[in-house]
Amino acid sequence: MRFFFPFSLLFSPLLLTAQLRTIKTLQVPSRAEYCKIDTTGGYSVLPSGRRVTPVGTTLRITNDPFGLAVSPDGRRVVALHSGAISLIDAENPRQALRIPDYAKTFADPFKGATFLGAAFATDSKLVYLSGGDKGNIIIFDTEKKEKIDDISLNQPIDNQNFEESFTSDLILNSAKNELLVLDRAHFRMVRIDLATKKITASIPVGRQPFGLSLSPDKKYAFVANVGLYAYPLVPGVTPKNKDTMMLKFPPYATVTKESIEGVEVEGRKIPGLGSPLVPEAMSVWMVDLATNKVKGKFKTGHQIGEMIEEAEIVGGASPNSVAVGKRFAYVSNATNDNISIINCQTRKIAGHIALKVHPSIDKYRGLMPFGMALTQDEKTLYVALLGFNAVAVVDLTTRRVKGLIPTGWGPTKVKLSPDEKNLYVVSARGLGAGQNGGSGFVKPDRGTYIGDIQLGTFQKVTLPTPTELKKWTQQAIDNTFETVSVTDDGKNPLPPLPGSRTSPIKYIVYITKENRTYDEVLGQLSKGDPTLARYGTNVTVTTKTDTLRQVDVMPNHLRIAQQFAYSDNFYCDSDASIHGHHWMMGVIPNEWVEANSNHSSSFNAFSKAPGRRFPKATGGIDPEDYNEIGGLWEALERKKIPFYNFGEGNEFAAVAEEWNHFEYGARQPVVFPLQKAVFEHTSRNYAGFDMNIPDWLRMDQFEKEFTAKWLTPQKGKKVDLPRLIALQLPNDHGAGVRPEAGFPYPHSFMADNDISLGRILQFLSHTPYWKNMLVVITEDDPQGGVDHIDAHRSVLMFAGPYVKRGHVSHTHANFGSILKVVYNTLGVPYVNQYDATASLLQDFFTDKPDFTPYQMLIPDKRIYDVDKAMEIYKKTYDWKTAKPGPKMDDPDEQRREHYRQQNN
Structure with a gap:
């Protein structure tokens, strides 16, 4: 029998005084397994340690299907991907036909944009x-x-010209032989006469219109707007002066007096963004098709600024999809894990349905409801749970979830067959990625880049009987977490739960790097493939014009791994940085992030279309992306745990990045804010992601600020290091070679990253804080390389006195596992379902500390000479003191770089 140990009992005086305690924790089911894909009817293990067991008839199709349509006669299904469609026989789904196909039998109808x-x-x-x-x-x-x-949306209408339109959702209105289409660039809905292919009406709606539905009587359209703000151009910025007039740092934090009203910074009045509670922001609008007038504006879900269980709501509801019946319209609020009910007659919100799936996790968010399907009798609503890998079956009479249908990884859309006997479901990542390199691996036609090799899934599911639904519901829960008893003797430095006891680890330094897989860095170690270890030691570096032998590219990584502890079973939940910097900061990517990250979407700071200045941060988190009560930063702030940020969150859309932008690493032409919780805790003089700046310079910046703040306090002032320091060290992302700047090979960037990592660990281990410190080293995503176990497998190393020396962890780990280390150690409550159910990495630690400091190694100077790279900054390093020893993640750019590096 499955049960949850009451939280109040965990901390009773009787238990706290006992020498041994049995504590119930929630953990993923595959914590002892490596990622795998089983297409023969078993189960597949995801990077999170969760499993997927899609039911019904399942096809693997092209990755990231975000559109789904079923023909009226019930014979065909179309799934829409980025730049492709899958055609599926609904009656006998044996295989999907991809257009364009890789053999180029069929012409490409999309030219990359969908x-x-x-x-x-x-x-x-x-x-x-x-x-x-x-x-x-x-x-x-x-x-x-x-x-x-x-048909183009860039048609003149009502004496108004439209350019740079962006087609979002669309729906057929058969009663008028017309299409209703959302244009998210111009914040409008248009009506298109299919006989003439002309736009007959252009109706303003809310910001970033995303989801569209039509009432059964064809009288009303419902538009779900996921945008929060209309972001203005920074005053004074023009296409010609943008490099000198862009802001050096975000002007304000979100939801503050400054962000609402504006503020004067850098000698200019920067306009505010206004209130996030206005009707245009994250809302649902009801349009009367008889008059083309908006008849209702609904703020669905929970609102920013409200309190939920002593936590302030910081993220908007993100209403994304609408299912309309004769009386009620139902809205999926991704951030709140609930469904809003709109009474179509009274035009008021009639209530909410909380999507509760299990009492052990219902208090946390993480389901992320997305696409929906409503039965004709309006008694049942099927909801795709993007974050839970299942479809929720909602009884609309009782307004409760009556069961779950297991799906692939990340279900996006769900449709009913016309006869309502079958359900069709598409999932963005299907069964996962699997290996994308190594001996015995055969490159598929679709390629080896993580965004290409990872397939989605299509499912045809016959609607279940009550007995089947009960079985499937338990299956979906078992795929996600289980209750694990942990015997706690009070000695392990990692407590089994937040607040259960005090850890000797007082300070955590959380270092994130960019884009590498396990095999290419640590492939010479446990469960690695040495043939893929191009950034290891004693390797051969080959380019089109040169060959170097016996090169030590990243020797510090191997030394740190072997001297302290590392995982050979760690996976990034992310495919790319736009996901990675969300996951690692404790924020689950919502439907807005997922859809935008996988489709072409041009940004134009100077566009007349306000939606073209949309937020699409690759290294930051936009206001549209915030989870209900935030992530890591907000969790620390609520508990008043001191923290500080070096470089995380600086990569906004269209930033300029040059070698001399070293204050923050990026300058912005459009007014984007920083999260309120971290705004005052972020360095103004540490370059985040900017591949024109050496990591070695970042270490100068870090050591200088660290020393000034926490090693040499003003006289009579007592200081203490923040409990958590986050630090971005991004140059292993790689960029184009620059011999004149000290980067003659692609490997040069890895060597810069490596020696800088060695330097930071050497520096930290010689400070007085070292005796109570844990250093966490990882990557934000794995997209730059290949791995023989899974394309998501990446680097995780722990260093510090309480880390078990020479240890290799085989426990399945992901970003949730890292955050569980942070939360459990610092006594901070979990934020979401992924934190709460992650694997517990107690095997990394020992209660017998070893305070030996780290001594950095110097990579081969043939591929990277620090002094050469620092010439432009007129900075030198006193080597006698040393102990012996592009834009971020544009998918197309990263795909090209991935294949270029595979050919070197």
Whole structure:
């Protein structure tokens, strides 16, 4: 029998005084397993340590399906991906036909641009598809398998011209032979006459319109707006002076007097963003199609500034999808894990349905409801739970979840067959990625880059009987977590739960790097593939013009791993940095992040379309992305735990990054704010992501600020190191070679990153704080390389006196596991379901500390000469004191770099 140990009993006086305690924890089921993909009917292990066991008939299809349409005759299904569609026989789904196919049998109808809108014509043959970034609708013939026409949204209407439109969701209004289409660039809904292919109406709606639905009587359209703000251009910035007039640091924190009203910084009045509670922000609008007037504006879900269980809400509800019945409209609020009910007659919110799946985790968020399907009798609502790998079956009579249907990883859309006997579900990441290199690996046609090799899934599920639904519900829970008894003798430095006892580890330094897999850095160690260890020691560096032998590229990484402890079973939950910097900061990427990260979406600071200045931070977290009560920063702030940030969150959309932008590493042309919790705790003189700046310079900045703040306090002032320091060390991301700047090889960036990591550990281990310190070293994502076990497997190393020396951890770990270390050690309550259910990494630690400091190694100077790289800054390093020893993640750019490096 499954049960949860009452939280209040964990800390009773009787238990606290006992020498041995049995404590119940929640952990993922595959903590003793490595990632694997089982296509024969078993289960697959995900990077999170969760499992997926999709039920029904399952097909692996192209990655990231965010659009789904079923033909009126029930014979065809179309899944829409980034720049591709999958055509599926709904009656007998044996395989999916991808268009364009890799053999180039069929012409490419999209030229790379699509988004999430898909709708069949009444003839069940033609399908209308969102052209996304190109601002058009593609008309595709599913029988001929070819594009037959397209319709542009950039048409003049009512004496107004529109340019740079972006096609979001769309729906067919058969009663008028028209399409209703969302243009997220211009914050509007348009009506298109299919006979003339002309726009007949342009109706302003809320910010970043994302989801669209039509009432059964075809009288009303409902628009879900996921945008929070309309971001203004920084005053004084022009295309010609942007490098000198951009802001050096975000002007204000979110939801403050300054962010609402504006502030004067850097000699200019920076406009505010206004209130996040206005009707245009994260809302649902009801449009009367008889008059083209907006008849209702609804703020669904919980609102920013409200309190939930003593925690302030910092993230908007993110209403993303609407299912409309004769009386009620249902809205999925991703951030709140609930469904809002709108009464269509009274035009008021009639209540909310809390999506509760199990009492052990219901108090945490993490389900992320997305696409929905409503039965014709309006008694049942099917909800795709993007964060839980299941479809929730909601009884609308009782307003409760009555069961779960297991899916692939990250379900996005769900549809009912016309006869309502079957359910169709698509999942973004399916069964995971699997290996993308190593002996015996055969490169598939789709490629080896993580975004190419990872397939989505399509499921056809016959609606379950009550007995089947009960079984599937337990299966979905068992895939996600289990209750694990931990015997605690009080000695392990990692407490089994937050607040259960005090740890001798007082300070945590959380270092994140960029884009590397386990095998390419640590492949010469446990469970590695040495043939893939191109950044190891004693390797051969080969380029088109040169060959170097016996090169030590990243010797400090190997020394740290072997001297302290590392994992050979750690995985990034992320595919790329846009996901990674969310996950590692304790923020689950929502539907806005996921959809935008996988589709072309051009940013233009100077556009007349306000939606083109959309937030799409690759190394930061945008206001549209905030989780309900935030992530790591907010959790620490609530507990009044001191923390400080060096460089995290600086990579906003369209920032300028040059070698002399070393104050913060990036300058912004558009007014983007920083999270309120971290704004005052972020260094103004540490360069975050900027590949024109050596990591070695960052170490100068770090040591200088660390020394001034925490090693040489003013006379009579007592200081203490913050309990958590986050530090970004990004140069192992890699960039184009620059011999004149000291980076003659792609490996030069890795060597810079390596020696800088060695330097920081050497510095920290010689401070008085070392005796109570833990250093966590990891990567934000693995997309730059290959791995013979899984493309998500990456680097995780722990260093410090209480870390078990020479230890290799085989416990399945992910970002949730790292955050569980932070929260348990510092006594901070978990924030979301991924923290609460992550594996517990107690095997890394010992109660017998070893205070020996670290001594850095110097990589081969043939590939990286620190002094050469620092010439431009006129800085030198006193080597006698040393102990012996591009823009971030544009998917297309990273894909090119991935394949270029594989060919070197």
